[in-house]
Amino acid sequence: MKRQLGTMVGGAIAGVFVFNIWGILAGTEALGDAGGWLGGLLIVGFIWTVNHYVGAIYNPEGAVSIDMAVAIAVAGTMQGVFGGAPISAALPTLLWVAVGATLGGIFAAVVQNAIAEEE
Amino acid sequence: MGIQGIATTVFGGMLFPFLILMVWGKGVEERGIFGGLVMGGFIVGTSWLANHGGAPLIVQGQGAPWIDMAWAAGIGIMVHGLVTGGDLKKSMPTLFFAIIGGIIGGYILFAAA
Numbered sequence: 098m099k100r101q102l103g104t105m106v107g108g109a110i111a112g113v114f115v116f117n118i119w120g121i122l123a124g125t126e127a128l129g130d131a132g133g134w135l136g137g138l139l140i141v142g143f144i145w146t147v148n149h150y151v152g153a154i155y156n157p158e159g160a161v162s163i164d165m166a167v168a169i170a171v172a173g174t175m176q177g178v179f180g181g182a183p184i185s186a187a188l189p190t191l192l193w194v195a196v197g198a199t200l201g202g203i204f205a206a207v208v209q210n211a212i213a214e215e216e
Numbered sequence: 217m218g219i220q221g222i223a224t225t226v227f228g229g230m231l232f233p234f235l236i237l238m239v240w241g242k243g244v245e246e247r248g249i250f251g252g253l254v255m256g257g258f259i260v261g262t263s264w265l266a267n268h269g270g271a272p273l274i275v276q277g278q279g280a281p282w283i284d285m286a287w288a289a290g291i292g293i294m295v296h297g298l299v300t301g302g303d304l305k306k307s308m309p310t311l312f313f314a315i316i317g318g319i320i321g322g323y324i325l326f327a328a329a
Binding site: 101104105106107108109110111112113115116117130133134135136137138139141142143145146149150154155156157159160161162163164165166167168169170171172173174175176177178179180182183184186187188189190191193194195196197198199200201202203204205206208209 | 323324
């Protein structure tokens with residue numbers, strides 16, 4: 098349970114950081130689009146050290162990995178839902194993103210296997 | 217969403233977990249915490265520009281709550297774990313608490329806005 102406290106707290110912080118800070122970086126005129134790029138390094142890179150390098154989010158050996166992205170994704174969508182946006186309007190986007198994500202996960206596994214076989 | 221929007225949304229959802237799975241671990245393996253930081257910056261920063269930048273691949277619904285490319289990472293990494301023989305049952309508590317953390321975060325974001 099103490100490990101899952103880490104999952105919950107680490108996930109909540111990741112979600113708040115991504116959506117509270119990214120807009121500041123991306124909206125800074127002096128930085129332009131480079132500000133949006135910096136969000137990857139300054140926010141996700143940093144919070145990754147907490148959640149996955151140190152391991153605040155509990156991922157036991159042999160289990161399917163649960164990435165902090167799950168918490169970030171839920172936080173971004175729930176922010177709108179709490180604000181009254183209808184979840185149904187987001188479902189087409191979510192469906193097609195999920196289709197793409199499934200392909201990406203499978204492609205990576207196939208290509209990694211192929212690379213490993215060559216070695 | 218039209219056929220073009222579907223094509224770009226699927227492609228945007230595909231590229232992010234693919235890049236994460238291919239190279240983030242390599243950065244950690246070779247350069248530890250700094251390797252992970254740098255790879256995180258490149259993968260997430262560059263994918264963000266493609267998926268949510270000026271010509272966004274992931275098409276959002278009108279008046280809809282935000283679907284971040286993080287959905288793609290979370291789902292894609294789980295799919296990868298499943299097809300490489302990971303135990304899904306063992307990750308259920310973490311999945312549950314990650315979602316709870318996300319809902320708490322979402323509320324804080326709503327309250328702060």
